[in-house]
Amino acid sequence: MTAGPDRIEAYVEAAAPLAGLVLDPACRPGIVANFARIAAFAALVTEFDLPDEAEPAPVFAP
Amino acid sequence: MSAAAAAEAALARIAARNPALNCFTAVTAERARAEAAAVDRRRAAGAALGPLAGVPFAVKNLYDVAGLVTLAGSKIEAEKPPAAADAFVVRRLCDAGAVLVGALNMDEYAYGFTTENTHYGPVHNPHDPARVAGGSSGGSGAAVGGGLVPLALGSDTNGSIRVPAALCGTFGLKPTYGRLSRGGVRLFAASLDHVGPLAADVATLAAAYDAMQGRDPADPAQADRPVEPALPGLEAGAAGLRIAVAGGYFAGSGAAAAAVARAAEALGASRTVEWPEPERARAAAFVITAAEGADLHLADLRTRPGDFDPMTRDRFLAGAVIPAAWVVRAQRFRRWYRDRVAALFREVDIVLAPATPGPAPAIGDAEGRAVLGIYTQPLSFIGLPVVVAPLRRAGELPLGVQIVAAPWCEAAALRVARALERDGVANAEPAFAG
Numbered sequence: 001m002t003a004g005p006d007r008i009e010a011y012v013e014a015a016a017p018l019a020g021l022v023l024d025p026a027c028r029p030g031i032v033a034n035f036a037r038i039a040a041f042a043a044l045v046t047e048f049d050l051p052d053e054a055e056p057a058p059v060f061a062p
Numbered sequence: 063m064s065a066a067a068a069a070e071a072a073l074a075r076i077a078a079r080n081p082a083l084n085c086f087t088a089v090t091a092e093r094a095r096a097e098a099a100a101v102d103r104r105r106a107a108g109a110a111l112g113p114l115a116g117v118p119f120a121v122k123n124l125y126d127v128a129g130l131v132t133l134a135g136s137k138i139e140a141e142k143p144p145a146a147a148d149a150f151v152v153r154r155l156c157d158a159g160a161v162l163v164g165a166l167n168m169d170e171y172a173y174g175f176t177t178e179n180t181h182y183g184p185v186h187n188p189h190d191p192a193r194v195a196g197g198s199s200g201g202s203g204a205a206v207g208g209g210l211v212p213l214a215l216g217s218d219t220n221g222s223i224r225v226p227a228a229l230c231g232t233f234g235l236k237p238t239y240g241r242l243s244r245g246g247v248r249l250f251a252a253s254l255d256h257v258g259p260l261a262a263d264v265a266t267l268a269a270a271y272d273a274m275q276g277r278d279p280a281d282p283a284q285a286d287r288p289v290e291p292a293l294p295g296l297e298a299g300a301a302g303l304r305i306a307v308a309g310g311y312f313a314g315s316g317a318a319a320a321a322v323a324r325a326a327e328a329l330g331a332s333r334t335v336e337w338p339e340p341e342r343a344r345a346a347a348f349v350i351t352a353a354e355g356a357d358l359h360l361a362d363l364r365t366r367p368g369d370f371d372p373m374t375r376d377r378f379l380a381g382a383v384i385p386a387a388w389v390v391r392a393q394r395f396r397r398w399y400r401d402r403v404a405a406l407f408r409e410v411d412i413v414l415a416p417a418t419p420g421p422a423p424a425i426g427d428a429e430g431r432a433v434l435g436i437y438t439q440p441l442s443f444i445g446l447p448v449v450v451a452p453l454r455r456a457g458e459l460p461l462g463v464q465i466v467a468a469p470w471c472e473a474a475a476l477r478v479a480r481a482l483e484r485d486g487v488a489n490a491e492p493a494f495a496g
Contacts (some may be wrong), residue, residue: 015383020364023379027367030376038352038380041345042388045395048342056393057400 008036065101065116069094069161072118075210076163082191084183085204087123088130088165094118097161104159113269113293115159119213122199123165124172125149125257126246134248135170135198137181138362138369149246150281151215151257151274158273163211166201170371172217172250173355173378174198175225175434176423180371184425188230188493189459193422196226196434202260203230207460209492212262213270217247219254220347221417221438224450227260228417228462231452232490233267233479234260238469239445241287242271245280251354252283253393254347254442262490264480267449268292271472292473300412300481303474305331308415308466311340312437318416321453321461326414328487329478335410338402343440346392346399353389356381400444407468412478415441417450417462441466449475451488463488 003011009032016023023031063071073091080086101116121127124134126145133139148156156162167185169177177185177200185200187193188208195204199216203226206214216223218236227234235258242257249255259274261267272291278284307326313319326332356363356378362370363378370378406413416437423430441448446469450462463482467475482488 012380012383016379019360019382021367021379021382022364024367027376027379031379034377034380035383038349038384038388041348042384042392044342044345045349045392046388048339048395050391050394050398054394054398056390057397 003039005036008032008039065098065161066095068116069098069118069163072163072211079208079210083186083188083204083208085167085185085195085201085208085210086120086164087133087167087182087201090127090130090162090164094161094163097156101159101161112158112273114155114273117160117213117266118163118211119155119160119215120162120164120166120205120211121152121215122168122202122217124168124217124248125152125215127152127162127165130165132248134172135168135179135182136371138366145246147246150243150278152246154274154276155270160213166205166214168201169198170374171355171359172198172219172222173374175221176431177201178373178425180373187422190422192424194229194425196229196422198222199226199260203227203232206230206232206260206262207493213266214260216258216260217250218256218258218442219250220351220442221435223258223260224417224438224448224462224464225434227450228452229422229460231454231460231493232260232262233264233452234258234450235267235271235472235476236442236448237271237472238447240283240285241472242274243278243281243284245278249358251351253350253354256442256445262492264476264483265293265296268296268476287470290470290473292476295473296476296480298477300329300478303411303478304409305329305412305414305478306333306335306410307331308337308413309334310336312337312415314416314419316420317461318418318420322414322416322463324453324487325451325463325482328482328485331414333410335406335413337440338406339399340440342395343399343443344436346395347439347443349384349388349392352377352381353384396444403444403446411467411471411474413466415464415466417464421459421461437464445469447472447475449479451479451482452490453487454489
């Protein structure tokens with residue numbers, strides 16, 4: 001499920017300061033559009049039912 | 063031909079053709095002449111020479127080259143000091159006798175599929191200068207596809223070697239994730255980054271791949287694998303390999319599908335396999351890429367976002383606010399998906415798929431740009447080795463076929479590419495003769 005455009009925009013506005021970002025108003029539509037695209041891709045991943053045994057696969061060797 | 067003559071010829075081609083293609087951001091003429099002279103001295107002394115002796119090559123400008131600033135396609139990095147040493151794989155190629163002639167244009171920080179770089183200008187496709195060269199290793203694709211050099215290095219996170227190889231009509235190899243060292247290479251998304259060669263023929267591609275193998279402690283993601291050279295078995299042909307065509311999501315249409323069909327027919331591959339969850343794999347790769355790429359550049363995104371290329375800036379900024387759960391889930395999906403694909407490779411050895419949905423889009427075509435990675439991204443997501451073989455018919459733009467193998471089986475994919483080249487099905491004839 002993907003959040004609506006208003007919610008996407010509100011999320012980006014709220015999250016940017018937490019990440020230490022100051023968004024140039026001229027860039028906001030582009031950033032929101034890109035985040036909406038990421039959110040749509042993320043929905044494809046999060047809606048998929050994974051077994052608990054599916055551990056993450058990043059490579060890290062201590 | 064002496065190495066010195068080969069280097070001079072390459073420098074002359076760069077001088078003549080680069081103004082139209084814009085693929086080089088630096089030409090290392092002095093170094094090339096010195097390296098070529100050293101090769102000729104070894105030859106004159108009767109010393110053993112490697113298969114790359116005197117072969118001119120150039121590297122995407124995210125590779126460290128001693129004395130050059132590693133731009134990674136950005137304006138921000140241009141302020142940094144020059145690299146003190148060559149990247150591991152650059153050093154390996156020069157140790158094998160190859161001669162470095164320069165550094166190549168790319169999408170800023172490798173985030174793109176078209177090399178429409180605002181800071182350094184777009185790279186033009188050597189087969190049609192109104193079209194993109196692909197990306198993010200677009201300079202590498204144009205330099206080889208335009209016949210300026212027979213060998214170039216690129217990097218591939220989601221398709222950035224395979225897309226420009228296909229659109230510029232060159233061979234390209236994205237090895238298995240963890241095979242080749244990324245030491246001395248400016249990363250993009252560490253979970254997914256690979257380095258690899260593009261070349262005008264399969265023997266040069268395989269020779270470069272062989273020369274670049276070897277352990278480098280500077281890359282913590284490199285796997286502890288023995289050197290497994292591909293050149294010795296390169297002429298073995300495709301016989302004995304179980305080759306299938308990827309169906310469904312990868313079926314493609316039009317000229318892209320026709321190119322895969324031509325390759326499959328030449329190889330006697332009649333079986334079609336269903337790839338598990340490719341669309342979701344692409345989605346997961348997209349999320350991980352955006353998050354890791356943004357984190358890598360977070361300090362600059364906070365303090366100087368205006369210095370990023372407008373082509374990448376908004377994507378990086380959007381990636382900086384991705385919820386953690388999305389990224390973790392994408393990494394967990396990656397594990398699940400890897401196991402499904404491993405099961406598929408118990409049934410077949412090689413899978414054929416289109417490299418791009420069609421030929422190179424026009425420079426400035428945003429719609430064409432957005433879909434260039436749909437066939438490459440699900441494969442690099444789990445680090446599968448892929449060779450792109452260029453197929454081109456007279457009067458048409460090039461297209462690529464992905465030859466996908468199981469992890470660590472680069473040699474098999476290269477054998478298949480060589481079989482297609484030998485049969486005249488794959489053709490990397492440069493766009494300019496001479």
